[in-house]
Amino acid sequence: MTPDFVFAFCAGVFGLAIGSFVNVVVYRLPKMMEAEWREQCAELEGRRPAASSDRFNLLVPGSHCPACKTPLRIRDNLPLLSYLLARGRCAHCGVAIPLRYPIVEALTAVLSAWVAWHFGFGLPGLAAIAFTVALVALTFIDADTTLLPDTLTLPLLWAGLLLNVNGTFAPLPQAVIGAAAGYLILWSIYWLFKLATGKEGMGYGDFKLLAALGAWFGWKMLLPILLLSSVVGAAVGIVLLLLARRGREVPIPFGPYLAAAGFIALMYGADIAHRFVPL
Numbered sequence: 126m127t128p129d130f131v132f133a134f135c136a137g138v139f140g141l142a143i144g145s146f147v148n149v150v151v152y153r154l155p156k157m158m159e160a161e162w163r164e165q166c167a168e169l170e171g172r173r174p175a176a177s178s179d180r181f182n183l184l185v186p187g188s189h190c191p192a193c194k195t196p197l198r199i200r201d202n203l204p205l206l207s208y209l210l211a212r213g214r215c216a217h218c219g220v221a222i223p224l225r226y227p228i229v230e231a232l233t234a235v236l237s238a239w240v241a242w243h244f245g246f247g248l249p250g251l252a253a254i255a256f257t258v259a260l261v262a263l264t265f266i267d268a269d270t271t272l273l274p275d276t277l278t279l280p281l282l283w284a285g286l287l288l289n290v291n292g293t294f295a296p297l298p299q300a301v302i303g304a305a306a307g308y309l310i311l312w313s314i315y316w317l318f319k320l321a322t323g324k325e326g327m328g329y330g331d332f333k334l335l336a337a338l339g340a341w342f343g344w345k346m347l348l349p350i351l352l353l354s355s356v357v358g359a360a361v362g363i364v365l366l367l368l369a370r371r372g373r374e375v376p377i378p379f380g381p382y383l384a385a386a387g388f389i390a391l392m393y394g395a396d397i398a399h400r401f402v403p404l
Contacts, residue, residue, distance in 0.1 A: 133242040136254055140237025143258055144230035145204040146183075151229065151265045153183055154274055193218035204230045225265070233261050236388070243392060252288050253391055256281070256341065260384040263334065267380030273330025278337055285340030294394075295343030303339025307347055308332045331379050338387045346390045349397045353389060354382035 160181070167173065179186070188197040195217040200207065208227040215222060236257045244250035259281050267273050282304060289300035311332045318326035339347055362377050390397065 129242060129245050132246040132250065133238045136241030136250075137234045137238030140234035140254070140258070141204045141230055143237075144233030144261070145202070147233055147258060147262045147265075148226050148229050149183055149188070150262050151269065153181070154276065155266060155270045155272055157182060158272065158274060190215045190217060190220070193220070205234075229261065229265060233258060236261065240391070248288075249293055252284070252293065255284070256391060257388060260388055264381040264384045267330070267378040267384075271328065271378045273328065273334050273380045275330075275333065278330060278333040282333065282337035282340045285337055285342075289340070289343075294341050294391075295345075299343030299345065300340050303342065303344040303347060304336045305339075306344050307339030308336035310347065310351070311335050327379055331383065334380055334383050334387075338383065338390065341387075342390050342394050346394050346397070349394075350383065350386040350390055353386035354379065357385060358382040 186196075188202050189195060190197065193215065195215070205227050208222060211222070213222050213224070213227075214220065237254050240253045240257050241250055244253050259277055263273055263277055266277075285294070286297075286300055286304060289295050289297050294300075295303065311327065315325065315327055315332070318324070335347070335350070338350055342350075358377065358379055361382070
């Protein structure tokens with residue numbers, strides 16, 4: 126076996142395991158944010174925040190069935206395998222486990238192995254795997270809640286700038302300009318749309334995610350990323366409207382399409398950038 130194959134295999138196994146934790150992040154992080162917002166609102170109103178005897182974070186409580194609250198045993202918590210062995214149901218109460226859980230685990234594993242095979246072992250490959258895992262988490266959080274947490278987007282932005290100090294994915298000047306321009310482009314679109322319609326067309330999390338993508342891949346990739354995400358987002362939105370699964374007033378999260386375009390930029394950014402901005 127070649128070293129690249131071994132690295133890709135190990136990355137796939139790692140992705141399967143970390144995909145299980147991504148599910149925890151997708152489910153718990155928005156709830157943690159909501160609890161923090163409630164505390165802040167209580168403080169602003171001069172009230173004491175409601176006391177909670179139960180700790181709730183990414184580690185506590187341990188994994189359990191959302192329906193019957195039974196703690197999961199090790200054999201019940203094996204990524205993907207436990208779902209298949211239990212035929213998609215809780216081993217204790219028989220309630221169906223949402224299909225999203227094995228999808229997130231499998232997707233994280235496949236994408237991690239693909240990225241590892243593409244880049245090979247080294248700093249770019251390891252960084253690209255971490256980037257991919259973050260995009261998967263952001264995609265499903267935004268799809269569920271229309272939120273893109275600062276606790277994920279801002280570290281992603283700073284990581285991109287730090288990695289590009291030595292030009293890992295883009296020259297540092299292009300990365301700095303990409304971060305600033307990525308934020309300002311969507312910020313400007315947001316305000317133009319709001320002034321024209323009186324409505325908010327997107328959230329600030331989208332600005333920060335595009336800024337992070339600009340920090341990773343430089344300003345040359347911003348136009349391709351925006352075009353790719355807009356085309357896919359428009360197509361999906363039209364399909365959802367035609368199928369009557371969403372009303373016209375129901376917001377469609379833009380983060381998943383930015384994340385998909387960001388992954389394409391990671392894998393094929395150099396070729397795409399030369400076609401759009403041959404400088």
